[in-house]
Every structure is written in C-alpha cells, then in structure tokens.
Amino acid sequence: MKSFASDNWSPVHPVVMDAIINANNQHQAAYGDDDYTKYAQDLFRSIFGADSSTHFVFTGTAANVLAIESISHSFSAVICSEHAHIHVDECGSLEKHSGVKILALPTINGKITPEQIRPIIKSERYPHQSEPAVISITQTTELGTVYTLQEIKILADLAHNNGLFLHVDGARIGNAAAALNCGFKEMLVDTGVDVLSFGGTKAGLMFGEAVVFLKPGLDKHFELYRKQGMQLSSKMRFIAAQFIALLSSDLWRNNAMQANAMAQYLAEGLSKNAEIEITQKVQSNGVWAIIPPLLAEKMQNTQFFYPWDEQKDEYRLMCSWDTTKEEIDRFLDLSKRSNS
C-alpha cells in the first residue's frame, strides 16, 4: 500500500535502517553520552557552523516547543501563521508547556510578512500584553510554499531589530533546501535564523528530530528543559545514528528532491483534469487542490489522501521519499477512469 496521506506514512529509508542496525553493538553510555551522539553533533556543527549546537528529541512538536521555550519566557508572545503547526497541530503543547501566548496571523500561502508583524511588535502595552519574543515560521510552510532566502533574512532582521528571535519549524527543511537549491547554512545561518527544528521523521527516519541552535548561548538551559520536557532519549545512539546516515551523504537531498519532483509531477497530472484546481504553488512535496467530492472519494480509494479544507473541497496530497512516477501514473490513470 502507498498513499499521499503524509510523508510520515512512509517507511524508514533502507540506508537509515542499516545505520540503526549497525549502531546496535554492545553497550553505549545512555542519555546522549555515547559516541554516535557526539559524532552526529559534530556533523551538525560542520554543516551549521562552529557557533551552532545541536540536541536530539523524539518528535517535531517537542523540537518546536523546547526550541521556543529556550528563547522565551512564560509571559512571551510567539508570532506565527494561522496555519502554523505549533498553532493548529500540536494540541496547545506550546502554551501548556511554556506558558506563552501564540499570536496567529492570517495568510493565504502560509507565509507571514513583516507588514503583518510590525504593528504587533509596536502595539505592546506593558505589562498587560504578552511580550513578543519569537517569530516562528515554517519552512517549507504548512501549505507547501517556500520562503526565499531574502524573505527569511528580512524576518530575521525585523526580529533582531526589535529584540526578538527567529525560529524556523523545519519539519520539512530538507525539502526546502532542495527546492531552493541551496545549502542549510546559506538558508538558515547566513540569513540570521536563531534556532531551527530540523525534521527527521518526514525525511525518511524512523523517529528523531534535532534542535539546532545557530547562535552561541541560546542552548544554555536546553538539556534541562529537554529532560523536564520528557524528551531525553536513554538509548540516544539510535537517533544519532539515523541523522548520521541522513546527513553524512546526499541522502537527505536525494530524498527531498525525489519527493519534490513527484509533487510537481503529480500536480501536472492533476491539472490536466479540468475539474481539479491546484490552489497553492507547488514548491515542495505537497499538492493542494480543489477536487469535486465524488471524484475525490474515488481517488482516495485508489491511493489515500486527506481533505485539507472540507468547506472548500480542498485536499492535500503529500509525496514522500518513496513516491514513484509509476505510482503516480497509476493513480492518475485510475483517477481518470474513475471519473468517467
């Protein structure tokens, strides 16, 4: 069975699985004091620069919450898109865990703009309002779009000029780097991002995400927050080994490019059907489309995908590292037939 449900329905990439198997030798110190974790942290440092520091957690929600907790107080406000995963898909985890307020901005394409953020920063009435402390963007966005390097830089400058930090939820950061055809450093360090949630699971890992602090000192309390946040892995070598597999070769980029290319291919195929309307620019590995309900139902029976906005008959189709042209051809072919 294959699906377009989500990139976390796919299996573990075989190279990653081999790395897991190979890490399963003898005893290793627990809680991150093992050789694999040290190696993986060095690898991240070689990618993100000497000022960076990296720590591993289990879930994307945890990466976001613990990253933001490290750079805010309970009286802080976090500014993000109304579609942000931290706002609509984490069951209020950030509010509960860190105590912060989320200020969610309306957006059509998932990207928030300086024009929207500026008045919020200015309007603060001390001490009655939560104090804006973090701008959080998602790259690629929850609508499959991608911030340009220039857009990220402008948001980082806006943040820093006002004493805020810029956080990037990079659950699909590999897809963004592939889409922009750039490196992680270029996209995230050179633009001035402060802290990144680096996604592993959707990139072909079994489990494990990384929090990458890009400025010295920001991770000062992270290990205590992580432990208290129930995210300290005892056999951490198995997260670290996966990231080593992902990042020490072009595996991450190849996986991302395949997923992105397949979304492009899928969108092209779908757009040949006059009944289907693509609603977002296809810039990474997802396709958003308005599909007549009866047609959608038949297509879902062929290869499952989720509705996105039921009021608009809008659906989301996600490609993964393991999506193939053949699979899409078959899907489109059956969809066509099912439509008749």
Added chain:
Amino acid sequence: MKSFASDNWSPVHPVVMDAIINANNQHQAAYGDDDYTKYAQDLFRSIFGADSSTHFVFTGTAANVLAIESISHSFSAVICSEHAHIHVDECGSLEKHSGVKILALPTINGKITPEQIRPIIKSERYPHQSEPAVISITQTTELGTVYTLQEIKILADLAHNNGLFLHVDGARIGNAAAALNCGFKEMLVDTGVDVLSFGGTKAGLMFGEAVVFLKPGLDKHFELYRKQGMQLSSKMRFIAAQFIALLSSDLWRNNAMQANAMAQYLAEGLSKNAEIEITQKVQSNGVWAIIPPLLAEKMQNTQFFYPWDEQKDEYRLMCSWDTTKEEIDRFLDLSKRSNS
C-alpha cells in the same frame, strides 16, 4: 482630578467604603469562613437562583482564568473575540495558568457570532487540535457594545449543543444590565450562561470580583483552584462586605446608569465636532472616537483618556459611576476652545 482613562481610576463609592468600615469589627474567621462571606454568597444566590454558587477573588483576570479553568482541561481551546480581555490584556495568564489555547476571532464591534464559531467547532482533528471547550464573551464588550439577550441565548445553545460551555467576562456586567434594562437573572441565567466573572472594581469597589457558577456542580474544584491560583483572600469579609453594599440595594444599577448616561452625553457632545467621528455604537459607559491627533492631545490635557488604536487615531473615553454632567460640559467646552 477626574479622567476618562478607565473606570478603575475612580475612587471607591462612599456606600461601599462605609460597608468596609463597618466590617472592621473584632475577629472573623479567615479564608471565607466569616459571616460576611456567607451573607454575600446568599445574596448572589437570591439574585442568580438556587442552582448558582459564588466565590470571591481579587482581580478580573483571576475571575476569568479560574472560571475557565473550572470548566476546561489543559488540552481545551477557548473561543473568544480578538479584542477579548483574556486575549489582549491579561499577559497570557489563561494560557500559562490553565494550559489552554485561545482561538481569537476577528470582530468589528467586539461581538462574536455563531457563524464564526461553528466551523471551528466542526473542524477539530482529534487528537492533534486543542478541543474547543469554552466560548467566552465579554458583556459589555471591550468596545462598549452589548450582546442582546437573544444573542446570548443563541451562543449558549450553540455551546451546549456541541458540548461546550459559555463563559461571560462581566467586568462591566452592571453596565450591560443597565443598558438592556433587565435583571442579571434574565440576562445570564435564563439565556443559559454557565459561568460569569462578575466585576466589582469597575463598579465602584476598592477590590474584589466574583465568580458566579450558574449550573450545579461546575464549581466542584473551584476552591482548590482558587487557593492554588493565589487568590484566596484571608480577610475575605472585606470583599464580601463590598458586594453586599453593591447588590443589596440599587447601588450597582444607579452607578451603571450614571456611567452609561454620561457616555451617551459625552458622545453627543463630541459628535457635534465635525472633526470627531464616533466609531462604535455607544451602548454602555465608553465612547470610541477618531480624533485628530493635535485635538486629541489638547483634550487629553484637559481630562486624560487613552488612545485605543494609534494607527487609526482612535481613542477610548470611559465614564464611571462618578462622572458628572458638569465635568463633561467643562471638558467639551475646553476641548472646543482648545480646538480653535
């Protein structure tokens, strides 16, 4: 010195102050086990019905937070207006204290509608999204408008039909009852409201607010939440005595009617100035108006009031129980002159 800054700049009403002085006799049991508190709770019960139960706290923020905490879980979502005090004026207290997520809806006049709320309730994706548990409205709203009894009833029905509760932030609930020319029971019990933050401080008290649960059982854990919430008054008789003074005669209604009438009178006076535009219906004790900045500055020097939306040159002028016609006449007169 008088002002239109806020109804909490005004002093304590002399009848309330007398009640405080009279309560200062000998020893009384601490923490609410005193005679005054019992009497005041009975008085609230006589107003809100036998199914109601009332508890006292210090601040309006605490009343809102502890009321909502009693009817929600940390994974709950609270639906309110983007202007709601719980969203913009309580420094994230609700999120931090209860862990809930606030979903703030855009509104022009401070009132939220069933049409806005319905899709939110429907769209929930278990267990990824916070579970809507409470609709919270403010009466009178933060923009001085007033929900009709019918509007409240429709929101209560919508809440109950979907397993939610309806909370009313009644920091100025007396002004609303005066404006609607109805009783508290008619407005809040007969319409189906579940829990009310009953405002004291802005109605002429020195300090003290009441949380009024209108359905049996909802206050089951309130006393523990209040203690843990740092809101258990040791000499509670002094809050209770004030509420007895406010509610055992027409004091609350007279205070509210005076403040409302003065806002009406002030708005009429202001609207004679062609440069000034009243921006909200004057339904209670506040006036919202766009005023040219230079004029506004001169007026503020005569009798202070706050800007509301600096980008629009909009200001808020609040009347209180102690606002007088003479004071307004003088203010309008000086404003006129200062304008020339």
Added chain:
Amino acid sequence: MKSFASDNWSPVHPVVMDAIINANNQHQAAYGDDDYTKYAQDLFRSIFGADSSTHFVFTGTAANVLAIESISHSFSAVICSEHAHIHVDECGSLEKHSGVKILALPTINGKITPEQIRPIIKSERYPHQSEPAVISITQTTELGTVYTLQEIKILADLAHNNGLFLHVDGARIGNAAAALNCGFKEMLVDTGVDVLSFGGTKAGLMFGEAVVFLKPGLDKHFELYRKQGMQLSSKMRFIAAQFIALLSSDLWRNNAMQANAMAQYLAEGLSKNAEIEITQKVQSNGVWAIIPPLLAEKMQNTQFFYPWDEQKDEYRLMCSWDTTKEEIDRFLDLSKRSNS
C-alpha cells in the same frame, strides 16, 4: 469575639483604615502608576536601601510564588523546611505556577541548617535532577521561632557560594524584627538575603503584601510575572496607602511587639498548668502547646484556636496586634475553671 486562631482573623488597624479612607479621593492612575504606590515604593527603598525595589501583590502565597519565580527556572529546585508555608499551605501553587520542585527538609523547630542543605546541593546529577536554585526560609518560622542574623548570613553565604539565591518568606517579618530588636536592613540586607516576601495582612493590613528585591536586576521580569500571575491590582493606591501607614511610623513595630509580648504572656500563663506542655520556644507571636484534648476543647470554646498536630494533641495559639492582657487573663482564668 476574639480568638487565637490566626493573626489574620483580626481586624484592620485603625491607623491603616484611616489611610485607606484618606486615599479614596478623586481619580488615580490604575495598575500602580499612582502617587501612593510611588511614595510607598520610595519608603521601602529608604528602609531596604537604594539597591532594593518593591512591588505589591494581594496574598502571601502570591508574594512567595512570584518572588521565587523571578529567581528560578521551571527546572529549578527550591530547598525549604517541611513546615514551610510554600510546601504545606499553598496547595501546590509554587509547583503549578513556576514548575519548580520543592525539596522539603525535616526540622524540629522550623529552621533549616547548612548541614542539611549542603549534601543536596552537591548531589545534583545533571540533567536528571532539578537544579537547586533557591533556599527559602520563613522568618518568623511556621513554628514561631526566629533565625538569628548570624544564621541568616550563613545560609545566604551558602546559597551564594553555590550559585543559589536566598528567599525569605516574611509573612510575619515585623514580628521577627521586633523579636530580634533589630531593623529590617540589618536583618535582611546586611545578611545578604536576595528577595523578601514582606507580610502586610498579618501585621494589621486589610490586604496586600510586598515583594522586596534586595539586589539590583532581580526584579527585571517581575511586573510581567505579576500581571500574568493575576496579581496586578488596578486600584493599587489602596495597598500602597496601607503600607505607608504601616511603615512610615513605628506602627509595624508596635503591632509586632504587642503580639509578641502577648504570646510570651500567654505562654507563661499556660505553663502554669501542669497538664500543658509548651513545645516550641516562644520567640514571636505564637504559642505551640500539647494540651489534653478535653481541656483543649473547653479552652477552644472560650477563645478559639486550631489544632496543630492532632496525633500529638498539639495546638497553636496565635496572638495578634489586637490581643490584650485582659483577654488573656480572662482566657486563662476561664480555662482554669473549665479544667476543674
């Protein structure tokens, strides 16, 4: 009716009540921007030194929680006595609000010692254990005893040498200063205390406590924590005016000396009864005594007081600023008779 139940059963001191009445004139800016608050803060500064800064809250629990929150993180541990108010009388407020862990040490007289604290500080296993950040002592203790200046200094040095802070819960700090016959600065600034909860309610106020930071910078975020902590008083002038009355003359010391002297007098009287055993040194305004249950019941009917440790038939009798010799004589007399 009089009682030995608690010093918060007593009324407001008439001088304090007069100050409240006098503050009830015209409008004053809300939320602490009023003249009374500024004056009161200056008064505290004149007592505690130029490096100190003072903020007002409603309850003793809030003073403790917000003071400690200002000098700790959620992963911190707070070391205190097993009898500490923050541990046994605040319904878990500190844990919930700040997220910290409380490490409660056994003690016979309510005072904790460097010998007990040292191994806890040393034993920390990063990042598995909460990080000790605060030593919190109560002065006078919950058992009526008093730390000497030397004892406080040693604890402050221990704290500072290990990167911790020393917090003093001073719900009855006036009684301690009276007992030690010293000034506040001598007891708290010169010994090195970092932050103090300065009690008002038990000293004769209607409501209101002060958080006094004794080192620069420690209150950096206090106003935001206070607002988020639901403790920002809108008509703050009425708290400030009370503290001005208490501290601008010898009122606080006279009140404390009277209460302390009465406890001494009461203990002397009680100890004449061979059936009664005084269990703690009477150093401030409370008497702890083992009393045979039948006798205790009769005494409680004469003038009420609470059991302290029911398993031991131990009771606590608290004196207040308004306790009189005549009242005690009568109580002892009736107790004697009731015993026969």
Added chain:
Amino acid sequence: MKSFASDNWSPVHPVVMDAIINANNQHQAAYGDDDYTKYAQDLFRSIFGADSSTHFVFTGTAANVLAIESISHSFSAVICSEHAHIHVDECGSLEKHSGVKILALPTINGKITPEQIRPIIKSERYPHQSEPAVISITQTTELGTVYTLQEIKILADLAHNNGLFLHVDGARIGNAAAALNCGFKEMLVDTGVDVLSFGGTKAGLMFGEAVVFLKPGLDKHFELYRKQGMQLSSKMRFIAAQFIALLSSDLWRNNAMQANAMAQYLAEGLSKNAEIEITQKVQSNGVWAIIPPLLAEKMQNTQFFYPWDEQKDEYRLMCSWDTTKEEIDRFLDLSKRSNS
C-alpha cells in the same frame, strides 16, 4: 564493551530488532492508526484483561507523567518514596507538566508503607493543602527490591478506601514478575492497581514505553494529554512492533530472568570480598554495595558502574538481558586481582 552502568546501556535484543526491520514495509497510517499498534494494544488487553487499555509513549518519564496526569488534577498531591524516579530522576517533570505536588516519604529499601501514607491522607486541610490523589510505587523499586503481591494489594486498598489511585512505575516490571514468578495480571490487576507505566527500553527495546490503564474510563483524556505532552509518535508502528516482539513470546520473561539471575550471581561473587558490603536485598537485576573507593575505582575501570551514594561509598551495579556469567566471572576475577 560491557558495563554495569544501567540496563539502558545495553543494545536492542536481536528479536526486537528483527521485529523493527519487519515492520518497515510500505506505508502505514501515522499516529497509531496502523495495524501494528492495534495488534499490540490487543496483545496488552489479552494480558491485562478486557477492562484495560494501553497507549504508547517514548520515555519512562513520559509514561509516568502522563499516567499520573490522567488520574489527578493540578491541585493534587502524589505520594511516593524519596527514591522514586518521579521525584529524583525526572527533573521536576511531573510538577511542571501536571502542576501536582510530590510528597516524598523516607524509606530504607525503596518501599513505602501504609503506616507512612495514612497520616498524610488524614491530615489534609482543605483547601490549603494539595489533595492527595495518587500513591505511586516503583516495581521493582529504585533500590532493586520488590513489593509482594500482598503489599501491593494493601496499598491499592488503602488508596481506594480514601478516594486515591495507585500508580505503578514499572520501568522494570518484567524483572519484578520474573522475581515474583508470577504473571502481570496476578501482580497488577488482581491486586487492584489503577495504572501502570510498562517499561520497554530497559527490557531490551530500542525505545518505547506503554501506559496501561487497568480500569475502564481512566484513559478518557489520555490521547489528548499525550499529544499535548509531545509524546505522540508519528511512525508508531515501530514502537508497537517492538512490544509485540517482547510480549507475544517469553522474551520479556527470559530477558528479565537472565538479568535477575546475573545480579544474584554478581552479588554472590562480590560478597566473597570481605571489603564489600551488599546493602540491599538482591531481588531483581541490581546490586547495591558499599565498596572502598580505591577498590571501586579499579573495578569501574574494568567494567563501568555508577556511584549511588557518594557519602556512604555506596555503588549500584545493574545487570541487563545481555549480561553473561563469563563477563561477571572476568569482572570478579579482575576485581580481585586489582584489589591485591
């Protein structure tokens, strides 16, 4: 390299690793809607009875926190041993996440008794004290000892007779069942336990723990707490598959028996050395011993283990499923030599 550091230094059992590899086929629904999770939940139900329900999380800390959160309120108190993992090894996670207070009881062998608990339950002073809601015991304890079935039943009865729940932290629950030579149902269901943290990682898994609710209804909100608690695994099949491997054969019992037997063998060997004093009954897979520091250091260089109580020169040596007789013989032999 082998060690006696902790049972989470050991690798994944090969049978478990095979199960992981076999689960890596094609797409599976995310977030626990996959076939493996359903099968694993059924398997737990077949072991723990039809009234039970099981959910998977990543870490033992999370299992404890989310289990207890499901059966308590923020104003609750949790009663446990001073050695309890939730008290000394989870960095205040329970307090921060759930808001509860922990009441830690002194104990010599890690086991708490009804005699200690009863006065705490009785002494509650509403609403000033946190309300005892949960007794939490660890089986096997943090000192390697094991509660008998009778002891568990008595604690469960005590809990239920007073409206509390009994939680078992079963990070090493397999070792306990092996030690008592009984089944899980006999030990945990028949005795009346309410909720269990079922440990996977220390039993030979790569990652993953289970929360087993043993009474209907207790897991009502668990899935929302888990999501908000950052513990919802997207590729949950890989946790489920491991538990299927562990529990669908005697693997769990064989692993536990081997570890237990090796601890026995190790203790016998150590106790032949007159310088070494075994300090706890060896009832499961750990050995606690006082060892002269110089000797200990040499032994640690042979095969690493941790100090337990440095003030007493006490050390902890943990055996795991992969500990062998040969390894122990070699360790004892080298230790002996190093001692000379």
